[in-house]
Amino acid sequence: MPLFRRRPLPKPRGRPSAFRDLPRSPPRPCLPHAITVNAAPSAVPAYRRLGFKSTGEEKLVDGIRFVPMERPVEAQPPFRG
Numbered sequence: 859m860p861l862f863r864r865r866p867l868p869k870p871r872g873r874p875s876a877f878r879d880l881p882r883s884p885p886r887p888c889l890p891h892a893i894t895v896n897a898a899p900s901a902v903p904a905y906r907r908l909g910f911k912s913t914g915e916e917k918l919v920d921g922i923r924f925v926p927m928e929r930p931v932e933a934q935p936p937f938r939g
Contacts, residue, residue: 889931890931891930891931892928892929892930892931893910893928893929893931894913894926894927894928894929895910895926895927895928896924896925896926896927897910897924897925897926897927898923898924898925899916899923899924899925902925902927905927908929909929910927910928910929911927911928911929912925912926912927913926913927913928914926
């Protein structure tokens with residue numbers, strides 16, 4: 859008689875244990891309220907055309923000049939495909 863006998867691995871039943879304890883309700887979308895950028899001074903007009911507004915004065919951090927800008931995100935109905 860052989861010392862080791864080959865047996866097939868048992869087939870998984872149901873969901874894997876990592877997912878068994880998760881709630882079954884559909885996840886709620888987590889959408890940002892605004893998009894923020896640190897725009898180079900030369901790019902500010904382009905960002906304004908895209909709907910961004912400056913949220914502060916021009917800053918200089920580690921030798922890099924930028925203007926903080928923000929654009930609100932419009933609420934859109936969820937995609938139903």
